[in-house]
Structure formats: structure tokens, C-alpha cells
Amino acid sequence: xxxxxxxxxxxxxxxxxxxxxxxxxxxxxxxxxxxxxxxxxxxxxxxxxxxxxxxxxxxxxxxxxxxxxxxxxxxxxxxxxxxxxxxxxxxxxxxxxxxxxxxxxxxxxxxxxxxxxxxxxxxxxxxxxxxxxxxxxxxxxxxxxxxxxxxxxxxxxxxxxxxxxxxxxxxxxxxxxxxxxxxxxxxxxxxxxxxxxxxxxxxxxxxxxxxxxxxxxxxxxxxxxxxxxxxxxxxxxxxxxxxxxxxxxxxxxxxxxxxxxxxxxxxxxxxxxxxxxxxxxxxxxxxxxxxxxxxxxxxxxxxxxxxxxxxxxxxxxxxxxxxxxxxxxxxxxxxxxxxxxxxxxxxxxxxxxxxxxxxxxxxxxxxxxxxxxxxxxxxxxxxxxxxxxxxxxxxxxxxxxxxxxxxxxxxxxxxxxxxxxxxxxxxxxxxxxxxxxx
Ligand SMILES: Cc1cc2nc3c(=O)[nH]c(=O)nc-3n(C[C@H](O)[C@H](O)[C@H](O)COP(=O)(O)OP(=O)(O)OC[C@H]3O[C@@H](n4cnc5c(N)ncnc54)[C@H](O)[C@@H]3O)c2cc1C
Numbered sequence: 001x002x003x004x005x006x007x008x009x010x011x012x013x014x015x016x017x018x019x020x021x022x023x024x025x026x027x028x029x030x031x032x033x034x035x036x037x038x039x040x041x042x043x044x045x046x047x048x049x050x051x052x053x054x055x056x057x058x059x060x061x062x063x064x065x066x067x068x069x070x071x072x073x074x075x076x077x078x079x080x081x082x083x084x085x086x087x088x089x090x091x092x093x094x095x096x097x098x099x100x101x102x103x104x105x106x107x108x109x110x111x112x113x114x115x116x117x118x119x120x121x122x123x124x125x126x127x128x129x130x131x132x133x134x135x136x137x138x139x140x141x142x143x144x145x146x147x148x149x150x151x152x153x154x155x156x157x158x159x160x161x162x163x164x165x166x167x168x169x170x171x172x173x174x175x176x177x178x179x180x181x182x183x184x185x186x187x188x189x190x191x192x193x194x195x196x197x198x199x200x201x202x203x204x205x206x207x208x209x210x211x212x213x214x215x216x217x218x219x220x221x222x223x224x225x226x227x228x229x230x231x232x233x234x235x236x237x238x239x240x241x242x243x244x245x246x247x248x249x250x251x252x253x254x255x256x257x258x259x260x261x262x263x264x265x266x267x268x269x270x271x272x273x274x275x276x277x278x279x280x281x282x283x284x285x286x287x288x289x290x291x292x293x294x295x296x297x298x299x300x301x302x303x304x305x306x307x308x309x310x311x312x313x314x315x316x317x318x319x320x321x322x323x324x325x326x327x328x329x330x331x332x333x334x335x336x337x338x339x340x341x342x343x344x345x346x347x348x349x350x351x352x353x354x355x356x357x358x359x360x361x362x363x364x365x366x367x368x369x370x371x372x373x374x375x376x377x378x379x380x381x382x383x384x385x386x387x388x389x390x391x392x393x394x395x396x397x398x399x400x401x402x403x404x405x406x407x408x409x410x411x412x413x414x415x416x417x418x419x420x421x422x423x424x425x426x427x428x429x430x431x432x433x434x435x436x437x438x
Contacts (some may be wrong), residue, residue, distance in 0.1 A: 003255045004030040004230075007247065009237045010262035012040025014408040014421040016220045017070055018260055021429055023229040024074045025438055030256075031229065032249055034236035038221070042418060044214035047377045048298065049333045053213040055294045055381055056322035056340030058084045058309065059418055063205035066415075066422035076223040079216045081207035082327040085308030090365070091156055093314065100202030115153040119145065126174060137413075140390045141177050142170040152313075159318040162344045163311060164416070166290045166387035173390050176413075208327040216418075240272045242401050258437055260428065262408045264289075264385050265395035272401055280400055283393055287386045287410050291345040295358055298375030299337040302326075303368055315361045317343045336374055351380065383417060385410035397428050405431065 006022050008015045011033035019031045037043060044053045062068060062081060071078055087098040091110040099108040105120050122144055129136055141161050149157070154169070161172035209216040224231075239248040246255045261268065266284045269276055304310075304323035312319045323339045325332040332338040343358045355378055363370040385408055386392055397411045405428055409417070412424040432438040 001246065001253045001255055002030075004028055005257050006030070006260065007032065007254060007256040007258075008260045008262065010034075010040065010408075011038045011231060011233070012262060012408070012421075013042045013217075013220075013418050014425055015040075015260075015262040016217065016224070017074075017422065017425045018262070018407055018428060019229050019231070020074050020220055020224045021070065021425065022438070023225040024223075027228065027438070029229045030254065031231040032235045032237055033231070033233045034250075036234045038231070038233065039213065039217045041381060041383065042213050043217060044212040047296070048375045050296070050298045050336075050338045050375055050377075051212050051214070051331045052296045052338070052377055052379075053324070053340070055292060055379060055383060056309070056320065056324060056342050057213055057417070058206050058208055058322065059216070060203070060206050060415060061419050062207055065205070065419055066426050067419060069426055070422055074223060075219055077219050079219045080210040082210050083307075084203065084206035084208060084327075085306070087203060088306070088308055088310045089156070089313060090310055090315075091313040092152055095310070097308075098202075098311070101200050111153045111156055112150050115149050118149070119153075130175075136175050137173055138390055139174045140170055141172045141174050142168075144174050145169070156313050159311060159313040162318060163320055165389065166344065166384065167389035171389035171391070173388060176388055208322075208324065210328045212324070212328065212331060237271065240404070242272045242274045242404060245403055257403060258432075259404045261404060261406050265406050265408070265410045268399070268401075268404075268406070272404070274401055277400065284395055286393055287395060288389070288392065289382045289385055289410075290347075290387050291349070291380055292383050293343045293345050293354055293358055294379040294381065295341045295343075295355070295362065296375070296377040296379070297339050297341070297362075297369065297373055298332060299339060299369065300372040300374050301335070302337045303366070303372060304337065304339055312365055315365050317358060317361060319343050319358070319362070345380070384420065388413050388416070397424065398431055 006027050006029045008019050008029060008031045011031050015031055019029050022029045041054050044051050088095050089098050089110060094110055096108055096110050099105045102120055105116050108116060126136060141157055157169045161167060161169040165172040165176050236250045237247050238250060246253060266287045268284060269281045307326055310321040312321060320342045321339060323337060325338040341362055345354055386394055394413050395406055395411050397406050399406060407424050407428045409420045412420050414420060414423045
């Protein structure tokens, strides 16, 4: 039986970033991935001459967030980021940039003035609570906005809640909704704090990696020290004998000192031998996730002209529209445009019905699209392993099982997607350091 100091289960972003960090820190690592490809929810492939990603992706907090820490420390080759531009809101047949600060709220006339005044007041008091160290993590957007808003404002808030957290406004934590990182300032000066809330532009460090998600994964892979990190695909971990510190895969058996698991934390009780405490099993069973439908459309001409993405509140179901070939024209054949439309799916759904409903909704909002479709490709995927709602209890990175740690989007509540995965990797590395393993 082969032995490895560290075994990482899963070669998505969380697993690969962990493998990179451990390899660069001089550790011997084996990564096991059940699929025949790397990247998990973060990869690209070709469809009829277009290069699609696993859902439209914009990478966030790249200038000073958790991924930046990992890139600075461990990447030999940095991804080539193209600035995202603005997030445009389409509501009541009109378009405006998303209002990040109070100044923008004043002119955000897609929703009634009375509602804006009320929301500004709410935003101000929440920012005050955040800046004075208060806890709002258990309050939902629905809790703080009350019942007196117009239908279109409620539609806007619900759409933004789904977009930012995967949950409706009744369940979406207000802390996530107003993006604590954006509204919180390190300055102790009260005037600075007020200026920050009033004027600061949000989402300035959001970007798309030129070359698609594939190029981001390639940056990680080409920085990984090959001699120390062995990555195997098409090999599923089917059993973890945690008492002996060995694992069985579909192809081999291995022993380990430390195992880092980046699949769904809720699968852990099925994988390990040990009898876990009922409290631990129950807490893992409470993790919830959602499915998304992405419709990729290849268009015969450039219909989406501006840089940035669009949030179609008017659309039923709501959708986030990202014309990715505006960031990198090589993703589409010459003269054509590639656009991703992401929809949240209901808990129970009929695949064909939802695909038709979503496509019809796109054509209804922009009829010009229907006449210009060159390629249609659908994906049904789970964006994060846990939706961040007010009642989500995330899994702990440190497990009660000797030698086993978790990493990934169900172990961290901050932000979403790749940024959330990166927060989790940074925290895992600190635990490994604390435990004398790094
Ligand atoms: C439609 C959509 C839009 C998105 N938009 C954005 C965005 O705009 N910005 C952003 O930052 N993020 C976005 N994301 C989310 C982001 O891609 C994911 O959150 C992130 O890639 C998750 O990485 P991960 O490594 O934690 O999990 P995963 O990618 O799920 O990786 C886990 C890996 O473990 C493997 N695995 C599991 N169990 C086993 C086993 N027993 N044995 C071997 N292998 C196993 C799986 O096959 C998988 O490859 C989006 C995702 C989707 C679907």
C-alpha cells in the first residue's frame, strides 16, 4: 500500500489551491479526483467552436481578498484578469448600474423614491451596527426591510438575495447582502466611515480571467511543484478507514497521515468507518445547496455591447447575464458572441420544463436574441456546497475525526464561489500550522 503524508480528496479549486500551498511548503501530496478532468465546478470546455465555462464566472476580491493572499504567496504564473466593469440592473424595462453606495441610491430610480429613502435609512443603520462591532449574521434581508415596499422593490431585493446568497430575501443574511467587506472600513475616524458608506464604489476588484476558467486552473497547475504533488484523475475515494488512516479508491489503497476532503461535507458519514456522534452527523445533514441552470448562447452578432454583466430582475425566472466573449473574443468564433445566462432552479424541478421556461424568458426580455442564436448549451450545476442562509450551520474545517480536515464552500460563510473556497483554504492552512503539520 502506498503512503502519502497528505492526501487531498477532490481536484476542484479548493483541492488544487490546497495542493499548491502544501507542495510549495515542501510537503508530499497526493490528489485524487473521481472525474476524468480537473477543476470541478471551475473549468472550461468547447462546444461547437465556443469555449464555455461551468456557469458564468466573475472572480471577486482579487485585489485584496483571500485569493490574492494565495496568489502572492504560491503562484508562479498569475492569471491575466480583465476588469469586470459594472453590474447593470434591468428592472421595469430600464437599465441602471447597481447602486453600491448612498449617492448611487439617490439616483437609482428603477424603484420608487419612497422605497429608496427607506432602504437608505436601513442601509445606514446596518452599516453603523457593522462598524461598531454589532452582529447581524442572524438577520435576514426580509427581517430588516419590513412589509411596506412596492412589488418591484421586493422583486429587486429577492433577485439580489438569490444572486448573492442562493436564498430568498426571507432567508438571505443581511450581512452578506450588504457585503460587510465593502461597507466596513478600518479607519477609526467617524467622517472617514461616513464618507466610505456614502461614496465608495463597490465591486472594483471583480474580474474575468482571460482565456476563461481553464486559464485560471492552468495558472494553479503550472505553479504546483510536480515532484511533490501527484494528481490522479478518474479515481474516486470510496471508503476512508479513519482508524487505520487508510483509504480505498476505485483503483488503489493508500495510507495517509493527514487527509483533506474537498467533496460535500454531508457525504463524510457515509465515507468513514468511525461511528460519528449523532450531533455531528445531524449538523452535516443540515447543509443545503441549490441547483443552477446555465444557458450558454452563441450569437451570430454582438448583441450585448457594454462591458460588465446584467441582472435581469424583470425576467421570470430572474437571471444573471454575462457576455463572456466581451472579456476575451477568442471564446467565440470570429464575429460571434458568447453569453451565459444563470438561473436558480427550484428545489424540485423538471429539467426540460425549466430549460424551456428559462429560454422563453430570455427571448421575451430581448426578442432580438431569438433570431440570432447560433449555439445553445445547457448546464445544471451546484455552485456552492452550501447556500448561505440565516439558518445555515457551515461544517467545521477541523473534524472530530483524527487526521481529517475539510475544505471548500460548505466550510466558510464569507463571500461566494472561488473567493469563498479561497477563504476556506487560507483557514485550513492556519489550522494545519497551529496543529504543527505545516
Ligand atoms: C452557474 C455557476 C456560476 C458560478 N459563478 C461564480 C462566480 O461568478 N464567481 C465565483 O467565484 N464562483 C462562481 N461559481 C462557484 C465556483 O465555481 C465554485 O464554488 C468553486 O469552483 C467550488 O470549488 P470547490 O473546489 O470547493 O468544489 P468543487 O468544484 O465541487 O470540487 C470538488 C471536487 O471533488 C471531487 N470529489 C468529490 N468527492 C470525491 C471523492 N469521493 N473522490 C474523488 N473526488 C471527489 C469532485 O468531483 C470535484 O471535482 C459558480 C458556479 C456555478 C455552477
